[in-house]
Amino acid sequence: MHTTSAPRRLTGIDAARGVALFGMMSTHILPLYTPGTTEATWTALLFSGRASGLFAVVAGIGLALLTGGRAPHRDRALSADRTGIVVRAVIIALIGLVLGGVETNIAIILFHYGVLFLLALPFTGLPVRALAAWAAGWLLVAPVAAYVLRPIASESADPPTLGGNPLFEHFLVPQTLAADIFLTGYYPVLQWLGFILVGMVIGRLDLARLGVQLGVLAAGMVAAVGAKLLSAQLLGPGGGLVALLETPDGRRYPLEAMLDVGLAGVDQSGSWWWLAVSAPHSGSTLDLVHVAGSAAAVVAVCLLLTRRFPQALLPLSAPGAMTLTLYSLHICVMSWADQLLPLPDPMQLFWLQVVAAVAIGILFQRVRSRGPLELLASGAANAAREGRAEARH
Numbered sequence: 001m002h003t004t005s006a007p008r009r010l011t012g013i014d015a016a017r018g019v020a021l022f023g024m025m026s027t028h029i030l031p032l033y034t035p036g037t038t039e040a041t042w043t044a045l046l047f048s049g050r051a052s053g054l055f056a057v058v059a060g061i062g063l064a065l066l067t068g069g070r071a072p073h074r075d076r077a078l079s080a081d082r083t084g085i086v087v088r089a090v091i092i093a094l095i096g097l098v099l100g101g102v103e104t105n106i107a108i109i110l111f112h113y114g115v116l117f118l119l120a121l122p123f124t125g126l127p128v129r130a131l132a133a134w135a136a137g138w139l140l141v142a143p144v145a146a147y148v149l150r151p152i153a154s155e156s157a158d159p160p161t162l163g164g165n166p167l168f169e170h171f172l173v174p175q176t177l178a179a180d181i182f183l184t185g186y187y188p189v190l191q192w193l194g195f196i197l198v199g200m201v202i203g204r205l206d207l208a209r210l211g212v213q214l215g216v217l218a219a220g221m222v223a224a225v226g227a228k229l230l231s232a233q234l235l236g237p238g239g240g241l242v243a244l245l246e247t248p249d250g251r252r253y254p255l256e257a258m259l260d261v262g263l264a265g266v267d268q269s270g271s272w273w274w275l276a277v278s279a280p281h282s283g284s285t286l287d288l289v290h291v292a293g294s295a296a297a298v299v300a301v302c303l304l305l306t307r308r309f310p311q312a313l314l315p316l317s318a319p320g321a322m323t324l325t326l327y328s329l330h331i332c333v334m335s336w337a338d339q340l341l342p343l344p345d346p347m348q349l350f351w352l353q354v355v356a357a358v359a360i361g362i363l364f365q366r367v368r369s370r371g372p373l374e375l376l377a378s379g380a381a382n383a384a385r386e387g388r389a390e391a392r393h
Contacts, residue, residue: 012303018320023051038257049280053291060199084385089117100165107186128204135197153179217300223293231278318361325371
């Protein structure tokens with residue numbers, strides 16, 4: 001049975017996923033610092049940390065919709081859903097491992113997404129209030145746990161880091177792989193599960209209602225702005241920044257500039273004040289709340305703009321419906337472009353890929369098809385789901 005609201009809701013969510021895709025592409029291609037300075041560029045200020053976080057929040061929304069939306073599935077239906085999610089997660093993780101073998105300096109997120117989908121399984125049957133409580137608790141507690149566990153994980157792992165993206169051979173060093181994926185890597189799953197849970201909360205709401213869309217927008221903006229203001233207060237008048245500048249990595253790096261661009265690679269140890277920052281990829285509570293709030297606001301805006309006209313954001317929603325394929329293609333294109341001499345102009349390279357992604361997305365929509373990797377993942381997941389459902393009857 002089709003309702004008038006379903007396609008509209010999905011085009012808004014696809015558009016948000018398109019924003020995330022193009023935001024991630026911009027941080028991969030365009031400079032994050034103004035050349036010759038430590039000043040953040042507009043690309044960094046807008047998208048660093050936020051684009052990939054938006055991707056995760058929208059993934060959480062997708063999981064909630066897949067498992068019943070406002071009315072979470074139960075019993076046999078939920079069991080079948082979970083079987084499909086496991087298959088989808090494994091395929092996404094495998095694609096991530098294959099892309100990890102491509103020569104690139106991009107931190108590929110797909111293996112982590114597969115792990116996040118598996119970790120989300122216990123939450124897929126929860127109603128919205130229970131999910132909201134879990135999400136709030138996770139955003140508060142996970143960064144503290146990560147701060148405590150990171151040094152232990154780094155010391156016990158041999159070698160201490162993967163030295164790049166996860167690969168098949170890293171399963172031979174399971175402690176290092178686990179430390180990187182959960183705690184020490186670019187997308188630490190321990191904290192990032194919070195984004196998935198926030199997305200699942202949003203996906204359990206009646207997203208077709210105007211009041212809900214406005215509520216999500218308001219809550220997202222309050223969270224995003226509030227987290228930044230609180231961090232500024234703690235680091236400035238609170239004395240946090242002075243303390244951080246005295247830590248080993250605070251002395252080693254231009255920390256004040258990096259707070260705008262990202263703390264990936266910085267050893268956040270030696271002071272509990274690290275938990276007061278809101279910098280991209282810091283994994284602190286204030287970073288997670290800011291990014292989750294920003295993501296909620298973007299989703300709400302996309303839902304509002306596609307409310308009357310589902311195709312209003314077609315240049316975003318069409319590529320947003322096939323991000324697995326387009327993200328993988330982008331990684332391959334960037335690997336090829338990085339081998340060219342001289343290197344192509346970043347702005348030209350970015351816009352060429354954006355135009356190509358929009359054209360490919362619209363073409364696939366016009367022929368009523370999904371991207372090849374989407375067909376693979378959803379086809380296998382649906383087959384597993386239906387097989388499980390039939391086996392139960």
